[in-house]
Amino acid sequence: MQYSGLHNYCKSKKGCQHEFKTEWGVDRYMLSGKMFAMIGGDKAGKPIITLKGSPMENLALRENFSDIIPGYYMNKEHWNSIYLEGHVPDDLIKKMIDASYHLVFSGLSKKLQKEIETSS
Structure with missing residues (x-):
């Protein structure tokens, strides 16, 4: 998937x-x-996106895709990094972004959730 x-x-x-x-x-x-997403590069400069996920889902994704690794410079249990020049389908990356966003959203107070939902 392209950076833009x-x-x-x-x-x-x-x-x-x-x-x-x-x-x-x-x-x-x-x-x-x-934070729910971070786009940058690994130590070799290869582009990656790092996303939050549930520990069980993170493990399953790593087992199924060699381009998904434990979160680069993050908690390895709760974060995955995806090599953007790899072979992870774009729609899966979008689903992972959605899941990361929802994990962070669900951890907010009900008041903050309501403010975000009603903002334009």
């Missing part, structure tokens, strides 16, 4: 806040200050 498509897809999520973290060279996508 990922960027636009992440930014389209309701309540998404985007920042470029210069010192890390990554784009971060957050919901109420909690």
